[in-house]
Amino acid sequence: MNGEQPDELPLPPDDGPDAVLDVGGLLGADGPIARRLPDFEVRPQQLALAETIERCLRQRRHLVAEAGTGTGKSFAYLLPAALHADAHQGEGPVVISTRTIALQEQLEQKDLPFLHAVLPFEWSSVTAIGRNNYVCLRRMHLAEREQHLLEDPERHSQLRRIVDWSLHTADGTRQSLDFEPRAEVWEEVQAEHGNCLQRACKHYDHCHWQRARRRMQTAQVLIVNHALYFADLALRIAGASYLPAHRVVVFDEAHHLERVATESLGLRVGRTTVGWHLRRMHSRRQQKSLLARHCGAAAMLLWEEAGLVNEALFADLQDRLQKGGSGEGLALHEQQIEETLSPILRALSGELAAAAVRTEQVDAQMELQARANGLDGLCATLRALCTHNPVAETPLVRWLEPSRHGALLCGAPLDVSAALRKHLFDGGPTAVLTSATLGTGDDASFGWLRQQLGLDRAETLRVGSPFDYDRNVEMVFEEAMPDPSRDAQAWRRDVADRTRRHVLDNGGRALVLCTSWDLVRFLAAELRRPLGDRDIQLLVQGEAPLTRLLEQKRDDARSVLIGTDSLWEGIDVRGDALTMVVITRLPFASPGHPLTQARMQALQAKGLDPFRDHSLPEAILKFRQGFGRLIRSGQDRGKVVVMDPRLRTKAYGRRFVAALPFSADYDADGRSYGA
Numbered sequence: 001m002n003g004e005q006p007d008e009l010p011l012p013p014d015d016g017p018d019a020v021l022d023v024g025g026l027l028g029a030d031g032p033i034a035r036r037l038p039d040f041e042v043r044p045q046q047l048a049l050a051e052t053i054e055r056c057l058r059q060r061r062h063l064v065a066e067a068g069t070g071t072g073k074s075f076a077y078l079l080p081a082a083l084h085a086d087a088h089q090g091e092g093p094v095v096i097s098t099r100t101i102a103l104q105e106q107l108e109q110k111d112l113p114f115l116h117a118v119l120p121f122e123w124s125s126v127t128a129i130g131r132n133n134y135v136c137l138r139r140m141h142l143a144e145r146e147q148h149l150l151e152d153p154e155r156h157s158q159l160r161r162i163v164d165w166s167l168h169t170a171d172g173t174r175q176s177l178d179f180e181p182r183a184e185v186w187e188e189v190q191a192e193h194g195n196c197l198q199r200a201c202k203h204y205d206h207c208h209w210q211r212a213r214r215r216m217q218t219a220q221v222l223i224v225n226h227a228l229y230f231a232d233l234a235l236r237i238a239g240a241s242y243l244p245a246h247r248v249v250v251f252d253e254a255h256h257l258e259r260v261a262t263e264s265l266g267l268r269v270g271r272t273t274v275g276w277h278l279r280r281m282h283s284r285r286q287q288k289s290l291l292a293r294h295c296g297a298a299a300m301l302l303w304e305e306a307g308l309v310n311e312a313l314f315a316d317l318q319d320r321l322q323k324g325g326s327g328e329g330l331a332l333h334e335q336q337i338e339e340t341l342s343p344i345l346r347a348l349s350g351e352l353a354a355a356a357v358r359t360e361q362v363d364a365q366m367e368l369q370a371r372a373n374g375l376d377g378l379c380a381t382l383r384a385l386c387t388h389n390p391v392a393e394t395p396l397v398r399w400l401e402p403s404r405h406g407a408l409l410c411g412a413p414l415d416v417s418a419a420l421r422k423h424l425f426d427g428g429p430t431a432v433l434t435s436a437t438l439g440t441g442d443d444a445s446f447g448w449l450r451q452q453l454g455l456d457r458a459e460t461l462r463v464g465s466p467f468d469y470d471r472n473v474e475m476v477f478e479e480a481m482p483d484p485s486r487d488a489q490a491w492r493r494d495v496a497d498r499t500r501r502h503v504l505d506n507g508g509r510a511l512v513l514c515t516s517w518d519l520v521r522f523l524a525a526e527l528r529r530p531l532g533d534r535d536i537q538l539l540v541q542g543e544a545p546l547t548r549l550l551e552q553k554r555d556d557a558r559s560v561l562i563g564t565d566s567l568w569e570g571i572d573v574r575g576d577a578l579t580m581v582v583i584t585r586l587p588f589a590s591p592g593h594p595l596t597q598a599r600m601q602a603l604q605a606k607g608l609d610p611f612r613d614h615s616l617p618e619a620i621l622k623f624r625q626g627f628g629r630l631i632r633s634g635q636d637r638g639k640v641v642v643m644d645p646r647l648r649t650k651a652y653g654r655r656f657v658a659a660l661p662f663s664a665d666y667d668a669d670g671r672s673y674g675a
């Protein structure tokens, strides 16, 4: 039981003062963890990972480490992190970055309390979340005094509830409220960058955000998520920071880093973004808005004009998108977009800043200046997205993207590797990148991942899973199917037929992985009745929140879950509830997105093959993740059915099979082919 804890915490450790503290001793058969977890098993894979991390931290070398499912990764990095933090006090925290807030909470609530109880030394760990999650008491009282939320009874009532809650909340975070406040209510009371009086604030001593910040500054181990870490990196590049300086960072689920870095270093503006900024200073329903109380008629006219020009600009962009774009967007290439919005926003920002200087009320000054700064940032983003800049240090790919609220103006670095190399990996903290899937299986140095991330020098490690895949997994590669890239209609009819047969034979208990929403809807429609006739519940992604679908899947073991993208990884359904995974199609990403196209062209321009050097490794990685949904514990067993004939008919198909965690024999033409 590595990484799983009992309901009750163990007694304090009784190790003597001379106990040798290294991860080998802690994770060994006679170590404190084994003594306190009756079903703990020493896993050589876990030990190898933990010892390599410990050594790399000591030698200040970056590490890329793939560790198969069931290794007990979280203990394998938390233990060396705690030991390193203890040995290097005063040098900043060891930062652990997880993929999601939910995974942060899992460490905070399960793994860390156990390790605090077991390790024979005092150390501190703190979970960091973004500043906007904390209430700002000064702004909350301002909102209460000014009552500009009170024109709507529901907002009024929510504000009152927040004020009451603030009297007894332990941490002042939005997550600890017993209701979900409307966004516009929380925005009036949240702590904000550039809107804090620091020590001059009369609430400073009781401020939840300031306390959290102090805890973050003194923490020895700091738990963050990737989005927060890379938002902080973007701030650092711009000369500011949120997280404390640190010498070590451990990234779990590190195969997500390129995507998160692209999002954090990218830009995105829509009609509703501009509308949001405008609404935060005034709305037609508000008589006592910030703008109405502190600015004159000129500012009000600019506000009206900005609203109209915003509508016109994004209507025009929507028009362009509809005329020239695909379902995934429209590349802007070298096009300039003429826009008259930013001069108006800039003038409005000037009015707000002037009003901030005029007023003697400190609270109003802060609000006015914060709104002005917000508009300045928005203008800079609009300028970057509307202008083609061929001499930029990091070229920006720009495109229009469809959304529920109309066209979005988007931009992202053509390549994040240069920025990450410069600002993260070269001269930055020692980085450990780990995940169950980091490569294609046949690439010992994880070259594809490292090249994407700009990680030139790193030690590498691959440890397999302790699970017995040869014994516990039956592979079925369906034969004689139409090629989906040639005759998609015939292929999907065949997939529906075969999926129905397999799932019914298995008595449900299946996960069906698709590569498009279109296929999810088609298969759901085809499967609903035959499954219903056998009293098997069909759970379809998109018909309920994913967490609820997963709860239903675990509660009703015979149910069948069908979905796309986010089901291929990160979901953990054990035992009888999941004994079959159907992979409908090899998960090649759609090449239609403007950013993907630009990146493919850039590879071609460098003389590389976009399919071989990008699409294929990316798809193999995702295929491995989909396969990995089946076996989540040593007791799990079942069948993986693959419905894509290209696995057998294309030369690259062998690479998918070879990437699976079977012994060499299994991946030859033996029982692995054909049911």
Ligand code: SF4
Residues within 6 Å of the ligand: 135, 136, 137, 138, 139, 191, 192, 195, 196, 197, 198, 199, 201, 202, 203, 204, 207, 208, 209, 210
């Ligand atoms: S210290 Fe800053 S964040 Fe805290 S209550 Fe005062 S202004 Fe708000």
